[in-house]
Amino acid sequence: MRIDDHPIISFPERETVTFSYEGEEVEAREGETIAAALHNEGVVELRKSGDQKRPRGLFCAIGKCSSCLMTVDGVPNVRTCITLAQEGMEVEKQNGFPEISSDAERLEPGSIATKVADLLVVGGGPAGLKGAITAADAGADVIIVDENPFLGGQLIKQTHKFFGSSDQEAGTRGVEIGEELIEGVEEHPNIEAMKSSSAVGIYEEAVGIYRNREQFLKVDAGKTLIATGATEDMITFPNNDLPGVYAAGGIQTLMNVYGVKPGDSVLMVGAGNVGLIVVYQLLQAGVDVEAIVEIAPEIGGYFVHAAKIRRIGVPILTDHKVLEVEGEDRVKRVRIAEHDGAGETIQGTEREYEVDILALAVGLSPSYKLLHHAGSELKFQPQLGGYVPERDERMKTSRKDVYVAGDVAGVEEATAAMLEGIIAGADATIELGIGGKAEDELIAEARDQLKELRAGPYYKELRENLKEVQT
Amino acid sequence: MIKRDVVIIGAGSTGLAIAYYLSKQGVKDVTVLEKGYVGSGSTGRCGTGIRAQFADEPTIKMMKRSEENWNKLGEEIGFDFRQTGYLYLLYTEEEIEQYRKMKKLQNSLGVPTEILSPAEAEELCNLIDTSEVKAASYNPEDGKAHPFEVTTGFKKYFQEGEVELKEQTEVNGIKLENGEKWKIVKTTGGNYRTKVLVNAAGGWARNIGEMMGLDIPVTPYRHQAIITEPFKPGRVEPMIISMRHEDAYLTQTERGGIIGGIGTPEDEPPTYEMRETLSFEERVSKAFSSIVPSLKHTRILRHWAGYYAMSPDGNPMLGEYKIPDHYLAVGFSGHGYMMAPIVGEGLARLIVDRKTELPFDYYDPGRIDKGELRESALQMG
Numbered sequence: 001m002r003i004d005d006h007p008i009i010s011f012p013e014r015e016t017v018t019f020s021y022e023g024e025e026v027e028a029r030e031g032e033t034i035a036a037a038l039h040n041e042g043v044v045e046l047r048k049s050g051d052q053k054r055p056r057g058l059f060c061a062i063g064k065c066s067s068c069l070m071t072v073d074g075v076p077n078v079r080t081c082i083t084l085a086q087e088g089m090e091v092e093k094q095n096g097f098p099e100i101s102s103d104a105e106r107l108e109p110g111s112i113a114t115k116v117a118d119l120l121v122v123g124g125g126p127a128g129l130k131g132a133i134t135a136a137d138a139g140a141d142v143i144i145v146d147e148n149p150f151l152g153g154q155l156i157k158q159t160h161k162f163f164g165s166s167d168q169e170a171g172t173r174g175v176e177i178g179e180e181l182i183e184g185v186e187e188h189p190n191i192e193a194m195k196s197s198s199a200v201g202i203y204e205e206a207v208g209i210y211r212n213r214e215q216f217l218k219v220d221a222g223k224t225l226i227a228t229g230a231t232e233d234m235i236t237f238p239n240n241d242l243p244g245v246y247a248a249g250g251i252q253t254l255m256n257v258y259g260v261k262p263g264d265s266v267l268m269v270g271a272g273n274v275g276l277i278v279v280y281q282l283l284q285a286g287v288d289v290e291a292i293v294e295i296a297p298e299i300g301g302y303f304v305h306a307a308k309i310r311r312i313g314v315p316i317l318t319d320h321k322v323l324e325v326e327g328e329d330r331v332k333r334v335r336i337a338e339h340d341g342a343g344e345t346i347q348g349t350e351r352e353y354e355v356d357i358l359a360l361a362v363g364l365s366p367s368y369k370l371l372h373h374a375g376s377e378l379k380f381q382p383q384l385g386g387y388v389p390e391r392d393e394r395m396k397t398s399r400k401d402v403y404v405a406g407d408v409a410g411v412e413e414a415t416a417a418m419l420e421g422i423i424a425g426a427d428a429t430i431e432l433g434i435g436g437k438a439e440d441e442l443i444a445e446a447r448d449q450l451k452e453l454r455a456g457p458y459y460k461e462l463r464e465n466l467k468e469v470q471t
Numbered sequence: 472m473i474k475r476d477v478v479i480i481g482a483g484s485t486g487l488a489i490a491y492y493l494s495k496q497g498v499k500d501v502t503v504l505e506k507g508y509v510g511s512g513s514t515g516r517c518g519t520g521i522r523a524q525f526a527d528e529p530t531i532k533m534m535k536r537s538e539e540n541w542n543k544l545g546e547e548i549g550f551d552f553r554q555t556g557y558l559y560l561l562y563t564e565e566e567i568e569q570y571r572k573m574k575k576l577q578n579s580l581g582v583p584t585e586i587l588s589p590a591e592a593e594e595l596c597n598l599i600d601t602s603e604v605k606a607a608s609y610n611p612e613d614g615k616a617h618p619f620e621v622t623t624g625f626k627k628y629f630q631e632g633e634v635e636l637k638e639q640t641e642v643n644g645i646k647l648e649n650g651e652k653w654k655i656v657k658t659t660g661g662n663y664r665t666k667v668l669v670n671a672a673g674g675w676a677r678n679i680g681e682m683m684g685l686d687i688p689v690t691p692y693r694h695q696a697i698i699t700e701p702f703k704p705g706r707v708e709p710m711i712i713s714m715r716h717e718d719a720y721l722t723q724t725e726r727g728g729i730i731g732g733i734g735t736p737e738d739e740p741p742t743y744e745m746r747e748t749l750s751f752e753e754r755v756s757k758a759f760s761s762i763v764p765s766l767k768h769t770r771i772l773r774h775w776a777g778y779y780a781m782s783p784d785g786n787p788m789l790g791e792y793k794i795p796d797h798y799l800a801v802g803f804s805g806h807g808y809m810m811a812p813i814v815g816e817g818l819a820r821l822i823v824d825r826k827t828e829l830p831f832d833y834y835d836p837g838r839i840d841k842g843e844l845r846e847s848a849l850q851m852g
Contacts, residue, residue, distance in 0.1 A: 101765040101768045103768060105764065205748065208752065
């Protein structure tokens, strides 16, 4: 179902494209992914898993998990959450492990093209976009790649106003900051933006890029900035893989990017900032939210967010846990209970919710795999989300030509990501002999703002964890 | 000081198999020392293939027996030796002539190799592009085994038996005492005193030799391999080899991924470098999608490097070497995994009975010093 009336976002009219799903015609809007279009038509089961043949649907909606794999035009295992629907496409459901592609036309392999740049930025979220603009402003030639068909990362899904102690961007909505950054990148003469393009490996020789599912490219860049963000976490309970168990960010993507309603009624797990904000966004989009289930004894997110949710009347159940999800091929019911503080169910407190969506906002883990492949030293820092790279004060990793910024360097908020992007982008240009004094000043400014942003008792553990990875 | 009858350095397939067959022969005090974990050197990085299609008599004899042992071992320690055959695709008259000759020799030694028509090859795997294939050499007894099933199988077997397996234990010095009778092996996990010492250290064989003042001429060359995303299993059963396309080898695992690599090495000197290269990915993608065109859409899931621990003539160095009761099982030049079960049995015999009916004379390490190099064993796959 489409969201037609949204208080913050306007979804402009777009052309329709028609593709086939299991032989039936499906209408999609131009610029919409296969998975979003199918969800809009009520198709939530996208495949059966490999071994157990269990139903699987969307989860992350940004290409990071492999839940949404389908066969597209005879090619198996296509991530339909980041693949745009196109006129005449043939989409099929996979029943277990797929057959090797049916396309047996012989390919005459040519040589692989190499693109040269001063800076390659992997990831077009707040950190990557800021990094790209900063470096390009200094005069560097920049290529930015993102797996998604859109730039902006999670920023363009944030309908709320940003706050924080920094004056930078405070009071502005994430969507607006996102739009501004995207415009800055797309109109910049020194930046080439490649959407729907995956960086598949950081080699000594070059970075391998798989573009638009049809072209393999090598990018030979002086410096590489990894700004791949984070991946949403999963928790264990029976049937946690049923279609309808969605990551909170996946729901944001469906609603706020594609204007598709994720379902009719939602139970949210996790009362951190992500859980609270997505509940508010669900309400904005006209979706019922039954409750927020939080395993901890206290709400993790900011007080202002929680207060807003409570005012609307959505209960926040602390010290509660999910017992199981029920349903044959999609979520029908969720059973929860209060626990004794040690995780054991308190008998008699079990209750059921008839919902079609169970949203998980249970944490984020940095998407560190490319850094690991590059050979940058990683450290496990639970407060930063998991494995994060060691970096110097200018965001350079142990591999000297590789920089990091944003959630992949430790899960924080978009404001911190943008500041880190500025530092990394600026330092890359200085190291390349392109940037100079002005870039040094940008770095000093951004560092001051970061310090201010991370001040206060709320961020004590974050500061201590960051110290552990600072070289 | 820990006293043992036999100390084996290296818990790759070779060291593990030697320990296994020694224990079968009733040797009780056997220790295997491993600086990483079982199979962490070249075994766990191998292309999984096991074949008897070779060009020289000793290697064919060894591999015929090795395949018999692979079967028995699989049953005893619990892994699948899947005899799905090796299929060499032949494109020219010269190749066909060469493989016909090899088939004759192989047949005479009991290996049932056949020369197939392109249509017969297609029956074994209908995804192969046979448009330029003129014939194929196929031995149905060849096959593949998952190296991690094999190494963990050995490990479990040893846990219930008497062989001591010491992982994460690095050898950092060897001293000879009492006129070379006793070997004192210093490790990060204590010192061992043993009469019999076996060097099965694969790519690191030379380093171990240096600790005793020996120069063991084994040099590591990087070889890379890949595995793709999984598909419905059973579609690419044989190990397919193509000389036309960089001597590439590929097959499908039980789990469904396509595993393999290319035989022609990177143009580089010996190295301990284990990083993978983008140029290999380029080459392997071209080769695989030329052999099986529908793989052109396939994603590579993992890509890694291991070593071909090369001897000067490309053949193993097996047997006692320079110091009494000091044995080498090194220099397999890419064939260590497939040969391990017969090397293990043969070397155990040699240690216990001082003799074996296997052609170990051919592989005597002393040949290198005497300058009696053998013709290199067939390298592909």
